[in-house]
Amino acid sequence: MTHESTSLFIGGRWVAPSSGEVNTVIRAATEEPLGTTPLGGAEDIDRAVHAARSTTWSQVPAGERADIMEAFAKAIEARTDELARLVSAENGMPIKTSMPANVLFPTAVLRYYAALAPQTPWEEDRFGPGGVTRVLREPVGVVGAIVPWNYPQILAMMKIAPALAAGCTLVLKPALETALDANILAEAAIEAGLPAGVLNIVPGGMEAGQALVAHQGVDKIAFTGSTTAGRAIAASCGERLRPVTLELGGKSAAIILDDADIAATAAALADVSFPNNGMTCFSCTRVLAPAHRYAETLDAITEMASSLRVGDPLDPATDIGPLVSARHRERVERYISLGREEGARLTVGGDRPAHLDRGWYLQPTVFGDVDNGMTIAQEEIFGPVVCVIPYENEEHAVALANDSSYGLAGTVWTSDPQRGAAVANRIDTGTIGVNGYRMDITSPYGGNKASGLGRELGPEGLDAYVQMKSVYLPA
Structure with a gap:
């Protein structure tokens, strides 16, 4: 039609x-x-x-x-x-x-x-x-x-x-x-x-x-x-x-505190880091993980991204549909290539799905071993691409989250919501969620900085x- x-x-x-x-x-x-x-x-x-x-x-x-x-x-x-x-x-x-x-x-x-x-x-x-x-x-x-x-x-x-x-x-x-x-x-x-x-x-x-x-x-x-x-x-x-x-735009951080349930957090990040095929301004595409739990976190997020179903957007079972245009997919692919060149480690995705020869599809992509100063950690990619970045302690996590020209959204993940709220208060952003993210029609929405x-x-x-x-x- x-x-x-x-x-x-x-x-x-x-x-x-x-x-x-x-x-x-x-x-x-x-x-x-x-x-x-x-x-x-x-x-x-x-x-x-x-x-x-x-x-x-x-x-x-x-x-x-x-x-x-x-x-x-x-x-x-x-x-x-x-x-x-x-x-x-x-x-x-x-x-x-x-x-x-x-x-x-x-x-x-x-x-x-x-x-x-x-x-x-x-x-x-x-x-x-x-x-x-x-x-x-x-x-x-x-x-x-x-x-x-x-x-x-x-x-x-x-x-x-x-x-x-x-x-x-x-x-x-x-x-x-x-x-x-x-x-x-x-x-x-x-x-x-x-x-x-x-x-x-x-x-x-x-x-x-x-x-x-x-x-x-x-x-x-x-x-x-x-x-x-x-x-x-x-x-x-x-x-x-x-x-x-x-x-x-945004380049929001998901701060996973050291007391978080990693498996549950990774599962929840599917909706927070990859909404609408990653074409979402408030996506948490920088995942900050405690260094002593970094490998565990990276594996869990990689497994989550691997499980997302890529396919026809009109199929209710689809998690990731195509990007909006050929030009936009090429833009996202350039960032993926740049991430590889900068030394980040691709743990899943990075390519077009082999089973879909029509449509502007791209696999959900996760980069590990990312430094917050890398281009892929600083610029808005606007596609299904997530960077997992290690931090040493809570102060370092807050500093990394705020080390961005953007300030639109963010999340904090923890088993202690009061601790999560205290960390959220320190992030320079217009909106932020604890153990999730939702826009509230009764509350102001918008961003700081760029x-x-x-x-x-x-x-x-x-x-x-x-x-x-x-x-x-x-x-």
């Missing part, structure tokens, strides 16, 4: 694109065409921004906004199987991951902010020494939301939901590799009765992204993607004094789409 789209979703309608350029989405598991969408450009972005500025969504009472958001969530749920399967076909995400990541989590986020909207004090009076000040929370305006291909639905909804709750409107630019599933989101928005122009969707490449970031009618940018692209967006927003939220600016999720995620006004009233 192919998915063909000839129109863009702008102003609540399907409209003809400004040019005849076409984007072809390729099925990651077979390397065959999956469908086509128009390739949006600067003119399309301009139309979408003007549509977003023409609405009265900010004047809709918060309770009514919440009702429409609830209807939006129901419309997405009605497309559960279609959405989950389509994203898996687009980017290779195992279907057992795609169902929660592309339907359950996004709708939970949408409902969370729908509930938060009428609870938020949009106006409050504060009584100071000079009299009364009325503090207003106002929507920031038009949001340019740019999302990557690895988790297209949830990363889009982490921007859409709080923006809608705040009364903002959006222009969403999905990645070209996963542009098809964005059309399903548009269909759900229409069914839910989202007013025309509140959500506009323009798939495009670099030209469209640059046009959105630079557009004078955009009041805020929300971006998830690479640190390199994030720096360029931050520079552009800084020049324009425009607020920006950036969720960028992993980003600002936070998403939780009430803090709503604050990112609000600007404050103080009205000084007469005594």
Whole structure:
């Protein structure tokens, strides 16, 4: 089945694109065409921004906004199987991951902010020494939301939901590799009765992204993607004094303390170090192991990686599907070659699976004897590649974990959760888990250092789409 789209979703309608350029989405598991969408450009972005500025969504009472958001969530749920399967076909995400990541989590986020909207004090009076000040929370305006291909639905909804709750409107630019599933989101928005122009969707490449970031009618940018692209967006927003939220790359550490159950920890790391075929910004791809238990740990992680089933992402038994594109697989393979050249020891993987001659597959890969200064331990690989690094004591483990330009996530593994929490508190990162890792929709998510600016999720995620006004009233 192919998915063909000839129109863009702008102003609540399907409209003809400004040019005849076409984007072809390729099925990651077979390397065959999956469908086509128009390739949006600067003119399309301009139309979408003007549509977003023409609405009265900010004047809709918060309770009514919440009702429409609830209807939006129901419309997405009605497309559960279609959405989950389509994203898996687009980017290779195992279907057992795609169902929660592309339907359950996004709708939970949408409902969370729908509930938060009428609870938020949009106006409050504060009584100071000079009299009364009325503090207003106002929507920031038009949001340019740019999302990557690895988790297209949830990363889009982490921007859409709080923006809608705040009364903002959006222009969403999905990645070209996963542009098809964005059309399903548009269909759900229409069914839910989202007013025309509140959500506009323009798939495009670099030209469209640059046009959105630079557009004078955009009041805020929300971006998830690479640190390199994030720096360029931050520079552009800084020049324009425009607020920006950036969720960028990571090279997170899993610290295995000396009292941990190594076998249980290794099994749990399958979901923490290899989620979505390793194409996950919060993956713990640096595993720090106590030196006196290093061989035991390396063997356990190697055995775990060896047990992961590589295959068709639509098969519920698959643990590791294909990477998103040929170019991306080649990038990951270059890092594997570099790891070998730097002297790291490959204990499993490193090659393409012999039994799969189509699709951009790569075996789960583990490197031992890794020094934290090696390139493969410092740069984000964004594939199924894990480095196991020895440490001498707890102080050394903390130092190694913090010896990174990134600071997005991390985990600590121990038989003593209080000790684990104490170690977690010392890691320079935006999020970290003890004996596991889970994103919590009620709590802020984001990174320190080169992993980003600002936070998403939780009430803090709503604050990112609000600007404050103080009205000084007469005594």
